[in-house]
Amino acid sequence: MLFRSSIALVALLALALAAPRTGIAQSSPFEGKTITIVVGFKTGGGYDRTARILARHLPKHIPGKPTVIVQNMPGANSITAANHVYNVAKPDGLTLGTFNRNLVLAQLTSVPGVKYDMRKFAWIGSAASETTILAIRADLPYKSFEEMRQSGKTVVIGATGPGANTYDFPLLLKEFLGVNLKIVSGYSSSADIMLAIERKEVDGRAGSYTSMLQFIERNLVRPLVRARAAEPGIEKLPVDEDLAPNPRARAIMALRSAPEVIGRPYVTTPGTPENVVRILREAFRSAIKDPQLLAEAEKAKMEFEYIGGDETLKIVNEVLAQPKDIVEAFSQYIKFGE
Numbered sequence: 001m002l003f004r005s006s007i008a009l010v011a012l013l014a015l016a017l018a019a020p021r022t023g024i025a026q027s028s029p030f031e032g033k034t035i036t037i038v039v040g041f042k043t044g045g046g047y048d049r050t051a052r053i054l055a056r057h058l059p060k061h062i063p064g065k066p067t068v069i070v071q072n073m074p075g076a077n078s079i080t081a082a083n084h085v086y087n088v089a090k091p092d093g094l095t096l097g098t099f100n101r102n103l104v105l106a107q108l109t110s111v112p113g114v115k116y117d118m119r120k121f122a123w124i125g126s127a128a129s130e131t132t133i134l135a136i137r138a139d140l141p142y143k144s145f146e147e148m149r150q151s152g153k154t155v156v157i158g159a160t161g162p163g164a165n166t167y168d169f170p171l172l173l174k175e176f177l178g179v180n181l182k183i184v185s186g187y188s189s190s191a192d193i194m195l196a197i198e199r200k201e202v203d204g205r206a207g208s209y210t211s212m213l214q215f216i217e218r219n220l221v222r223p224l225v226r227a228r229a230a231e232p233g234i235e236k237l238p239v240d241e242d243l244a245p246n247p248r249a250r251a252i253m254a255l256r257s258a259p260e261v262i263g264r265p266y267v268t269t270p271g272t273p274e275n276v277v278r279i280l281r282e283a284f285r286s287a288i289k290d291p292q293l294l295a296e297a298e299k300a301k302m303e304f305e306y307i308g309g310d311e312t313l314k315i316v317n318e319v320l321a322q323p324k325d326i327v328e329a330f331s332q333y334i335k336f337g338e
Contacts, residue, residue, distance in 0.1 A: 029276055031064030033094055036071050038085055040078020040099030044191030046211035050127050050264050051098055057293040061283040077163040079113050086116035091271035093280055098266050101259040102163055104319050109331045118316045121267035122277045123309035124284050130263040131229040132165045135212055135221035136204035137197055145224040145238055149179040158193035158202035159185040162335045168256055169206040176249040209234055214301035227257040252330050258319050262312050281309050
């Protein structure tokens with residue numbers, strides 16, 4: 001009798017231990033679902049290319065292995081995409097957003113059309129830290145930033161528009177460092193600017209080092225100056241704020257570069273359940289460290305670096321806590337286009 005009771009007890013324990021595993025497998029909020037990554041720019045640029053690589057590798061790191069697709073939603077330097085993820089998307093973790101890292105500066109300076117609060121997004125993290133550089137066509141005679149500045153000749157820089165690093169970085173170089181730059185804005189993506197450089201319609205562009213690395217290696221463009229964050233290969237380039245003529249100029253340049261640690265931000269809608277956010281964060285971290293993703297990124301001449309959601313949110317909070325006088329001075333130069 002005791003023997004039979006022991007067998008029954010063992011059987012019940014086995015069922016009890018098996019039940020939670022089955023429940024977890026069936027309760028994945030992503031099983032049979034589709035996750036959409038909303039990209040705030042058109043196809044071909046760095047944000048888009050990063051999102052498409054992630055979309056190919058994220059599914060295997062998410063319980064339930066959902067389909068992941070990319071939807072491009074350009075407009076107002078990606079304010080349109082941020083507003084959509086913040087206000088329209090359901091808080092279920094099925095919509096991720098990646099957009100202009102400088103949107104925190106748009107909020108800081110009270111740009112019309114901003115209908116989001118960067119502090120309230122559910123932050124997944126960042127796929128890379130980015131350093132902004134200014135690069136010019138390699139066939140131009142200037143071997144250094146100082147040579148270009150001393151020449152006094154006009155150098156035409158292609159840009160998307162105010163609020164993007166393609167525009168703001170050269171604007172501050174022009175305003176504070178005395179280099180004769182003519183900024184031509186209106187390009188819809190960094191890829192379009194690179195085409196313009198190849199056609200010699202413009203002389204150069206500003207943008208992230210990683211997105212321009214393949215063109216530097218092709219000897220199409222030559223980097224001349226960078227922002228504060230250092231990356232392998234450009235450590236010896238002069239830093240814009242180190243060349244600043246006064247503390248005011250240095251403070252403005254430093255604030256402009258602050259979001260670059262955020263690099264390629266990824267968020268989901270405010271109000272998304274904490275357990276869903278945790279799953280997405282862990283999947284995001286695992287995907288970016290996946291050897292297959294890293295191999296694809298290396299082939300594409302792109303850098304991936306995991307930065308956690310808490311760290312990116314901390315930077316957002318620091319930017320939005322700037323003193324009023326610094327914000328007012330900054331707002332005189334950095335403006336967002338529609």
